[in-house]
Amino acid sequence: MDFGDILDAWEKQTAIPQGDRKRRRLKTAHKKELEKEGAGDGEKKQGQDAPSDEKRKPRQPPQPSRPHDVLVAWLETHDIYDKDKDTELIYSAAENRARLLRKKPDAVIDLHNLTHDKAWQALEDFFQKCSASNLEKALIIHGKGNHSNGGAVLKRLVQKFIEKSPLAGESGYNPAKTGGSGATWVILKK
Numbered sequence: 001m002d003f004g005d006i007l008d009a010w011e012k013q014t015a016i017p018q019g020d021r022k023r024r025r026l027k028t029a030h031k032k033e034l035e036k037e038g039a040g041d042g043e044k045k046q047g048q049d050a051p052s053d054e055k056r057k058p059r060q061p062p063q064p065s066r067p068h069d070v071l072v073a074w075l076e077t078h079d080i081y082d083k084d085k086d087t088e089l090i091y092s093a094a095e096n097r098a099r100l101l102r103k104k105p106d107a108v109i110d111l112h113n114l115t116h117d118k119a120w121q122a123l124e125d126f127f128q129k130c131s132a133s134n135l136e137k138a139l140i141i142h143g144k145g146n147h148s149n150g151g152a153v154l155k156r157l158v159q160k161f162i163e164k165s166p167l168a169g170e171s172g173y174n175p176a177k178t179g180g181s182g183a184t185w186v187i188l189k190k
Helices: 003-014 021-039 067-077 083-102 116-132 153-164
Strands: 107-110 137-141 168-173 183-188
Touching: 083 183, 107 116, 116 137, 116 153, 116 183, 153 168, 153 183
Parallel strands: 107 137
Antiparallel strands: 137 183, 168 183
């Protein structure tokens, strides 16, 4: 049995033949109802007004219940967590990060001419003040270390401090025109 045979069998089972008595009776009963409703429209009986179009409501076929509506109703009555709604939070976090990367620093500290211990203490104080002021981005100027004996001492100190500090988040270097690798920007954690 192929698909065409199955389709023909289905049509035969579901089709209503033209000569069916029951169908004819339903049609005539429906016509009689329509005639009864329409009989009084043209004539006015004494003491009664003809039914107006506003009072008469047209018949509407019954709406089939759709599985989608049932599912939506069930979801509305039960407290269900929709993980797809959290994509807005993900996008806003990504947008926030992009905004912070473009943003100019809120505070700047210059560590030139400081010793290792004094620079460390200055960074701790600086980050505490930035955190207390709810600043978002800071810039640490430490120099490139071209004139130091033993290389860039302050640059390594700043990297070590950023790694250990609970207040420091993402960091990086400025573009070459604004200091390049002689200054490190830091996004502060809340």
